[in-house]
Amino acid sequence: MTSHSLASPRKRVSTNGKKAEAPTDDGRAAPRYAAIKQSIADAARGGQLKPGDRVPSESELVDQFGVSRMTANRALRELQASGIIVRRAGVGSFIAEPRPIGQMIEIRNIADEIRGRGHEYRARVVRNSEERATAETAPLLGVPVGTRLFHSLIIHHEAEFPIQLEERFVLASVAPDYARIDFTQMTPNEYLTRIAPLERVEHRVSAVMPDARTHAMLGLADSEPVLRMTRRTWSRGRLVSHAWLTHPGTRFELSAAFSVDD
Structure with a gap:
């Protein structure tokens, strides 16, 4: 089973040239872990990721989104807590089936x-x-x-x-x-x-x-x-x-x- 690449949340560049967080609807910067969560949740809701599909690992999220391992881990933990994914030790993370x-x-x-x-x-x-x-x-x-x-x-x-x-x-x-x-x-x-x-x-x-x-x-x-x-x-x-x-x-x-x- 292959994992799916996700589009990185859009980034904006501040006037001093440093990368800023992705903007929220009200213009405030969203934390990077929240942007990753939203990307995976949107893919699940839109059907790009289906129940049982493997989602990117922490290491893959680090590479795809240019974040720290801690940020990637938090995104996956919160997705699991929301019931969007299930995580199996030593196997990976998967889009959850509708809760039985x-x-x-x-x-x-x-x-x-x-x-x-x-x-x-x-x-x-x-x-x-x-x-x-x-x-x-x-x-x-x-x-x-x-x-x-x-x-x-x-x-x-x-x-x-x-x-x-x-x-x-x-x-x-x-x-x-x-x-x-x-x-x-x-x-x-x-x-x-x-x-x-x-x-x-x-x-x-x-x-x-x-x-x-x-x-x-x-x-x-x-x-x-x-x-x-x-x-x-x-x-x-x-x-x-x-x-x-x-x-x-x-x-x-x-x-x-x-x-x-x-």
Whole structure:
């Protein structure tokens, strides 16, 4: 994938011969980092840069715009904070896709959500194993210590970007084949919905700073927060699943819509 060159913001020359900043609409000089931001944002809005396109690196911006590395870095950081670009450590910066919206009320399969947006879905299974409930995990499902559980950890990708880290504990007696399912072909949500029809769902959402493991698995930028949904599901009168669904805060939002009866 190639990066795109951007037109350098126009410069004016002061009477003493030194380069001045690009003028704003009111005639004042705009900071150079703001001019770079505007150039990239305009290219994204105008379609010259499309979602997924690589934008110039810090070094390339330094060469194209004749600015310091610090100025180029600030422009990229602020573009990321605005949701215009996403940055992947060791890979580069890219024009962001329109921010995906997850449904809080409907229990939808994340693979279907991603494909419904016209994007490729894939999953990487980090863990899917049987274990015994400990003093820490037993309360998650309201079971005695020593109860058989399944513990899965899966990274869901939208196009090339990790969009959700799913960590789930499941009551083994309700889903005895859970550890043998290929969750690159079927999501845990899809499997559990088939064998343990939902009766009740509980959601809780919070914005938190990620730990080192989450930071690495989701490819987060430094100091990037996450949206973490805690989801508990019941079937046939039993609490059967406890999951943490963690999303990059700058790449995802949650919404809910419902009708209210008179």
